[in-house]
Amino acid sequence: MEEACMVLMGSMLSFGADMEHQKATARCGAGSVNWLPRSMRTTTRTATFMIIALAAAVGQQVPAPATSQQPAAQPIPDVPSSTPPGQSRSFGQTMGTVVKTIGEDEWHLIKAPFQTDSLGFSTGTPFRNRTLLWDALVVGSTGVLIANDESVARQVPVSWHQTSVNLSNGFTYGTAATAGGIYLTGLFTHDEHAQRTGVLAAEASIDSFLLYGAMKLIFNRQRPYMGNGEGKFFAGNFSSGSFPSGHATFTWTLASVVAHEYPKWPVQLLMYGAATTVATTRVTGGQHFPSDVFVGSTLGFLVGRYVANKDKHAQGSHPASRVKRLPDAILGHVAIQ
Numbered sequence: 001m002e003e004a005c006m007v008l009m010g011s012m013l014s015f016g017a018d019m020e021h022q023k024a025t026a027r028c029g030a031g032s033v034n035w036l037p038r039s040m041r042t043t044t045r046t047a048t049f050m051i052i053a054l055a056a057a058v059g060q061q062v063p064a065p066a067t068s069q070q071p072a073a074q075p076i077p078d079v080p081s082s083t084p085p086g087q088s089r090s091f092g093q094t095m096g097t098v099v100k101t102i103g104e105d106e107w108h109l110i111k112a113p114f115q116t117d118s119l120g121f122s123t124g125t126p127f128r129n130r131t132l133l134w135d136a137l138v139v140g141s142t143g144v145l146i147a148n149d150e151s152v153a154r155q156v157p158v159s160w161h162q163t164s165v166n167l168s169n170g171f172t173y174g175t176a177a178t179a180g181g182i183y184l185t186g187l188f189t190h191d192e193h194a195q196r197t198g199v200l201a202a203e204a205s206i207d208s209f210l211l212y213g214a215m216k217l218i219f220n221r222q223r224p225y226m227g228n229g230e231g232k233f234f235a236g237n238f239s240s241g242s243f244p245s246g247h248a249t250f251t252w253t254l255a256s257v258v259a260h261e262y263p264k265w266p267v268q269l270l271m272y273g274a275a276t277t278v279a280t281t282r283v284t285g286g287q288h289f290p291s292d293v294f295v296g297s298t299l300g301f302l303v304g305r306y307v308a309n310k311d312k313h314a315q316g317s318h319p320a321s322r323v324k325r326l327p328d329a330i331l332g333h334v335a336i337q
Contacts, residue, residue: 256304
């Protein structure tokens with residue numbers, strides 16, 4: 001339990017170091033380039049800590065067999081008996097489960113906007129489940145925001161920047177502390193629902209990190225304080241891309257998971273209110289354009305919603321055809337030692 005607490009605290013401190021560095025960036029502006037390698041290192045450390053946190057949480061839920069007692073008779077007599085075979089194999093299985101789960105999540109999230117088998121095309125009634133309609137609304141809204149990004153960013157007073165950055169960092173800390181606190185409370189009180197919420201929050205955060213990190217590398221958009229403030233895409237800003245907003249994605253992911261696991265209006269108001277504050281202050285702080293936080297918020301909400309509900313959908317889903325069940329059958333036999 002103490003190891004899990006230390007890992008979660010390390011994850012929060014690592015994310016905090018990244019935000020403190022962005023605060024310094026806001027003061028320095030576009031003229032400083034010394035922070036670029038450090039930003040990449042802190043981002044990598046954040047992802048590493050989150051993966052270890054999820055592995056520690058899974059290890060807490062599925063304890064390894066005791067090593068103090070004599071092991072039972074082995075079915076294969078010629079297996080080499082190294083010093084700690086049980087522990088190393090347990091850790092390998094835990095990490096394998098984490099990698100497999102994250103890989104399945106990423107695959108489902110990437111292909112979700114392009115799935116048309118359930119859109120009603122086979123029956124001649126498009127928009128039956130509204131997937132294509134929501135895709136069009138999100139893409140259209142993003143396009144409208146991108147067209148007005150520069151004008152909106154120029155209307156934000158410079159005097160608002162530092163206060164807004166402080167607010168966004170504070171509410172991001174608060175959202176992460178809330179999710180981590182729920183998990184730690186579950187550990188101490190043996191509340192399985194609270195522990196599950198913490199594990200899902202860590203899983204969803206890793207999913208979001210991989211998605212928005214890849215999008216930043218692909219679109220490498222300039223931030224409002226870079227260049228002429230036009231927010232050009234594919235401008236070589238690989239290490240600190242503006243599109244989408246990582247803070248907005250992160251906070252909306254955590255807020256979505258907690259709000260779906262505790263569907264009471266005070267919890268939803270608190271979590272979604274904090275996430276909205278972070279997204280808004282990233283714009284008023286001069287760190288992002290409106291389209292950046294809109295896409296990040298949408299991505300975070302959908303990732304959190306998917307992770308929180310995927311087990312519920314799997315339990316209540318009808319059996320699929322053999323062809324559709326083939327990828328799941330293959331993944332079910334994959335074991336990473």
